[in-house]
Amino acid sequence: MPSRKIIIDTDPGVDDAMAIFFALRSPELDVIGLTTIFGNVETELATTNALRLLEIAERIDIPVAHGAERPLVGPFKGSVPFVHGDDGQGNVHLPLPTNQRIHTTAVQFIIDQIMAAPGEITLVPIGPLTNIAQALRREPRIATHVKEVVLMGGNAFCPGNASPAAEANILNDPEAADTVFGAPWPVTMVGLDVTHKVNMTPEHLARYSQINNPMAQHIARIVPFYRQYFETDFSGMRGIYVHDSSAIAYLIDPTLFRVERWPLRVETRGISRGKTWPAVSNRETSAHFVPWHNRPLVNVCVEVDSARLTALELSRMA
Amino acid sequence: MTRKMIIDTDTASDDAVAIMMALQTPDIEVEAITIVWGNMPLEQGSNNARYTVELCGKNVPVYEGAAKPLMRETYYAYFFHGPDGMGGMNYRAKTPPAPGHAVDVLIETINANPGIILVTLGPMTNVALAVSKAPEIVKNVSRCVVMGGAACTVGNVTPAAEYNIWCDPEAARICFRSGLPIEMVGWELCRGEANLIAEEMRYCKEVINTPLAHFAIDCNKSAIEANMNWLGDPGLGLPDPVAMAIAIDPTICTRKSKHYVEVECDGTYTRGMTVVDQCNVAPYDTANVAMWQPLVTKGDPHITVCWEIDNKRWKDLLYQTMRP
Numbered sequence: 001m002p003s004r005k006i007i008i009d010t011d012p013g014v015d016d017a018m019a020i021f022f023a024l025r026s027p028e029l030d031v032i033g034l035t036t037i038f039g040n041v042e043t044e045l046a047t048t049n050a051l052r053l054l055e056i057a058e059r060i061d062i063p064v065a066h067g068a069e070r071p072l073v074g075p076f077k078g079s080v081p082f083v084h085g086d087d088g089q090g091n092v093h094l095p096l097p098t099n100q101r102i103h104t105t106a107v108q109f110i111i112d113q114i115m116a117a118p119g120e121i122t123l124v125p126i127g128p129l130t131n132i133a134q135a136l137r138r139e140p141r142i143a144t145h146v147k148e149v150v151l152m153g154g155n156a157f158c159p160g161n162a163s164p165a166a167e168a169n170i171l172n173d174p175e176a177a178d179t180v181f182g183a184p185w186p187v188t189m190v191g192l193d194v195t196h197k198v199n200m201t202p203e204h205l206a207r208y209s210q211i212n213n214p215m216a217q218h219i220a221r222i223v224p225f226y227r228q229y230f231e232t233d234f235s236g237m238r239g240i241y242v243h244d245s246s247a248i249a250y251l252i253d254p255t256l257f258r259v260e261r262w263p264l265r266v267e268t269r270g271i272s273r274g275k276t277w278p279a280v281s282n283r284e285t286s287a288h289f290v291p292w293h294n295r296p297l298v299n300v301c302v303e304v305d306s307a308r309l310t311a312l313e314l315s316r317m318a
Numbered sequence: 319m320t321r322k323m324i325i326d327t328d329t330a331s332d333d334a335v336a337i338m339m340a341l342q343t344p345d346i347e348v349e350a351i352t353i354v355w356g357n358m359p360l361e362q363g364s365n366n367a368r369y370t371v372e373l374c375g376k377n378v379p380v381y382e383g384a385a386k387p388l389m390r391e392t393y394y395a396y397f398f399h400g401p402d403g404m405g406g407m408n409y410r411a412k413t414p415p416a417p418g419h420a421v422d423v424l425i426e427t428i429n430a431n432p433g434i435i436l437v438t439l440g441p442m443t444n445v446a447l448a449v450s451k452a453p454e455i456v457k458n459v460s461r462c463v464v465m466g467g468a469a470c471t472v473g474n475v476t477p478a479a480e481y482n483i484w485c486d487p488e489a490a491r492i493c494f495r496s497g498l499p500i501e502m503v504g505w506e507l508c509r510g511e512a513n514l515i516a517e518e519m520r521y522c523k524e525v526i527n528t529p530l531a532h533f534a535i536d537c538n539k540s541a542i543e544a545n546m547n548w549l550g551d552p553g554l555g556l557p558d559p560v561a562m563a564i565a566i567d568p569t570i571c572t573r574k575s576k577h578y579v580e581v582e583c584d585g586t587y588t589r590g591m592t593v594v595d596q597c598n599v600a601p602y603d604t605a606n607v608a609m610w611q612p613l614v615t616k617g618d619p620h621i622t623v624c625w626e627i628d629n630k631r632w633k634d635l636l637y638q639t640m641r642p
Contacts, residue, residue: 077604159470163603164578164595164610165588171605234597265477270584271606272478272591279477281550288476291587 003030004147005120006251007110009067010244011039011127012049014084014226018313019126019152019244020050021215024057025316028252031059032113032121035106036067039127039172041079041088043069046127049088051097056218060099067106068130071173073268080168083229090222110135111142118145122251125180126152126244128169133176136183143185152247153177154191154276156262156300166274167192170266174274178266181276181298188299189264190247191276194257198242198306202227205239207314216317242310249309250301256312258303263295320347322431323565324424326383327558328356328440328482329366330395330403331538335636336439336465336558337367338530341374342639343566349427349434351380352420356440356485357395358403360385363440366403368411373533380413383420384443387486395481398544405539424448425455432458436498437565439465439558441482446489449496461568462498465561466490467579467592469504469623474549476589480505483581484590491581494621495613501571501622502579502592503561511629512560513545513553518633522640531640556636563632564624570635573626576619580609594623 006029010016023029034054036046043066050064070076085091104112110131114121123146125132132149135142153169154177155161162168170177181187205227209220223240230240249256262278278300279292323346327333340348351371353364360382367380386392400406416423425448428434436459438445449456466482467490473479483490494500514522519542522531535554542554549555564571578600582591600610613619 155470157471159594159596161597161599163606164580164597164600165582165591165593233599265587267478267585267588269586270582270588271580271603271609272582272585272588272593273605275478275588275591277477277587278472280472281548292477 003028004122004251005030005032005117006122006124007033007035007113009035009037009106009123009125009127009131010050011037011041011046012053013040013088014090014222015244016040016126017053017089017222018219019248020053021057021219022245022248022313022316024059025215026252031062033063033065033109035065035109035131037127037131038069038076039169040084043067045088047101048097051099051101052094055097055099056214063102065104065106065109066101068134071128071130072133072175083226085225090225092221106131107134107138111139114142114145115139119147122147123149124247124251126247128172129176129180130173133179136179143183146185148186148188150188150190150247150250152190152195152244154189156191156193156276156278157302158193158196160275161192163274165272170276171274174266174268178268181264181266182295184296188250188301189276190250190301194301194304195241195243195246197304198246198309199239200242200310201239204310204314208317211318245313246309249312253312256305256309257301259299260302261297262300263292264298265291265295320345321435322347322349323435323437324349324352324427326352326354326424326438326440326444327363327367328354328358329363329370330357330399331405331541332556332558333439334366334370334404334537335534335556336562337370338374338534339559339562339566339636339639341371341376341378346566348378349431350423351378352424352444353380353382354420354440354444355385355392356482357399359394362403364415365411366409368413368415369409372411372413373530379416381418381420381423382415384447387441387443388446388488390486393485398541398548400540404537405541407537420444421447421451425452428455428458433460434458435460435565436462437562438462439561441485442489442493443486446492449498450492453496456497459498462500463503463561463565464500465503465558467502467504468506469502469592469594469625470596471506474505478588479590483592487581487583487590491583494579494581499620501564501624503564503624504592505557507624507627508557508560509551509555512627512632513551513555515553519554526637526640528640528642534640559636560627560632563635564627567635570628570631571624572628574622574624577621577623578610578613578619579621579623
């Protein structure tokens, strides 16, 4: 089977690094580019980190395109150094990369790649959805030319992690997310409903340091800082939740997940700004359901085989 | 020792069953029933509550209160409970409502009975007005059991919100912020396995076979159909009785925890959503500092959110109260 071409839109980020390496080491996937976005870090640092990660992976053949620096509406509320470190990589402070970003913007790169290979490219956004929404606005035909969109973000039937109501990626650009979930293309949402059920324990994480390749070694270096955040902020938690890698796992083996199909809206106002809301029953007669009418059905991941997922990721790194 | 209770209700069919449960529990003394707009216009809800009290052979006063929400328009639930709120059974009460306004009665009754249990089964308009008029009453309430909201999951009246909270979100916000020791019994606990299935309804009518058992099922005729056709949830959902079961026996709730909870009043799609800070991130929600910070600085979370119930035990308690 030929490998599937993917573009990862990313704000690296400790778990982004894990996801990117997981993808690079999976023969089912062919990473044709990284596009960057603000979120875990500012976009400038995201681009630097993307280049750094590709150097570690010895894959500087893969282009890195610099993306949007702020959301569609309003300012970027700021990165989260207490989660990912000041450098977005667990404060290991890698040297600056020697390879360069391409001159094309992330939005143009996404459009060009999708339009040049209709039906072949899968978009894998694991950060805020600003680049994706802008690409849709500039070239709406990408919706019919893309293979599919598999994103990490959102929370359908569970609480948020960046605010009480909302998940971090969606909260960073709710207007963009509502655009992406409303476009006529196949979208799969790998959100907190599943990622808060995928737990890598300290014992599991310790095995990365025993794997003798540069990618596993990098993960082993950056993960302790990230782990400290989870163990401080979630009472009783040991290890980390697996956010971004869960989207990669879905691409490799969708049978790891149970999926439900619902139309989604993203709240953009109030204290629940950024909450992704499925309409789980389509009450045609109720005026309160009108905003969900004519919205495409989104694949919402609701259950996951956590043990099999974490084992898959570890096996790919070895 | 008996425990005192006051019930605030927009009496339609499931409220009626909840009232019956309280009146039929020997160690619960219901001091008053206060009526709020909601499922039904005030007069209809009042009639339904009085009929229920009469059927139980009790002499508990029923007071009428707020006829409208604080800021929104009224939104009655004829589509769910039938034209009379009682499945079209058209029960007529013989007794009149008691003189006095529900809001004043709430204040007076709570102040006269420190430690009283307050149970709210409808929109929170009356209770919001009471705690606004007399904020000190909250310290005399030992438990405030609320049927309302949905903790981190879907609603019923909209995808995001449960009916009681959605109807008057500003009132709910006032109550959640008032210091009342709220135990939130969300709609998600009151469907699925919590529903009475056909066999269980037959058990009520054919085996228990008391006037109260027939009443409890008959008055819910419309609700049974609406549950299936409108919510796609087979069986009879009884949200208010589930909340009442927890009010009567707190151990029926098998998993609970305390959280900051805010009610969405500003969302485009999420009016009335109960935002439960389950991951304890309220202090980091930089976009909504004005909303969360007053709660955080006031101290530890004080809203008890119920997450799981013992369905067998809630149903057993229901059956028990149908017997003489």
